[in-house]
């Protein structure tokens with residue numbers, strides 16, 4: 001394994017292209033990959049670079065080809081039986097070697113459980129820095145460096161970080177924040193298959209078995225409708241109303257952190273700065289005051305409906321439709337109306 005020193009003596013002109021490290025699980029491309037492609041294309045337009053997706057796996061040619069339909073210039077498919085499932089060593093060695101050889105200018109990784117493991121290891125192996133969990137990326141209009149913005153100090157301020165001398169500029173990006181790339185009918189990009197020379201001996205930590213959680217998972221990032229409850233639901237039983245409305249509308253259940261901290265509902269429902277970022281077609285905020293940390297995760301929703309008994313609640317400043325009232329009366333009335341239709 002080649003390993004670069006942290007203080008690289010590099011020529012910045014040698015570095016090109018924006019890479020997205022694509023993620024696959026059990027042979028299916030993870031949605032964060034499409035979000036990263038969308039973001040990479042936006043950045044590429046500003047600095048006139050090509051967008052390349054790198055995906056590691058085995059026997060996933062069809063899924064790999066689908067990526068071309070998001071308008072990327074190239075997909076590099078790292079194909080090897082040892083890369084069928086994610087392994088920290090197999091993936092980080094294969095991708096790092098490719099980075100050292102091809103020299104991308106920017107590398108984006110999803111801040112998923114896999115990306116959070118992979119990103120820092122790649123950065124260490126290629127001798128560059130990494131800004132973790134970015135929620136905004138842009139290009140400095142003057143020196144064309146990547147501006148990487150992320151919540152800092154427990155989410156109390158947003159920090160914009162640059163990678164001044166080392167390359168590539170690397171970031172993990174929070175899932176659900178960036179807009180997905182649009183699907184195109186006639187791709188012009190190409191797939192290049194590379195067979196990384198890794199062996200069993202390279203993979204120290206091996207995945208022995210994948211066990212799926214029996215718990216029903218919540219798909220907040222892709223939900224079209226989300227009904228969220230806040231402290232105003234007054235307890236775990238209050239979430240029954242929230243669930244009933246979500247079910248009637250075919251939506252998912254969200255929650256403010258106050259409810260998670262109180263143990264009223266599982267943390268996988270949390271929306272906000274330290275939870276999931278969502279942008280559904282309709283977002284119902286029920287008994288949620290509208291704290292800045294909650295708004296950070298849902299204010300991009302297309303249509304926001306707020307139900308709150310306090311007419312001065314800040315959530316009314318961001319909603320499209322505000323209902324002042326007790327959610328215990330308003331929600332059953334809504335359900336009754338829906339049932340009539």
Ligand code: FAD
Nearest residue numbers: 154155230231232256257272273274275287289309310327
């Ligand atoms: P409250 O602020 O207590 O609001 C409850 C609302 O319910 C009030 O507006 C009240 O008028 C209304 N209400 C009461 N009774 C009724 C009723 N019967 N009918 C209708 N309305 C009623 N929060 C998040 O949500 N997500 C995050 O990711 C997040 N991250 C954070 C990160 C940091 C670093 C910090 C410091 C805080 C974070 N928070 C987050 C917490 C955040 O600051 C707020 O404390 C939290 O969002 C408040 O939740 P809430 O709106 O449910 O509760």
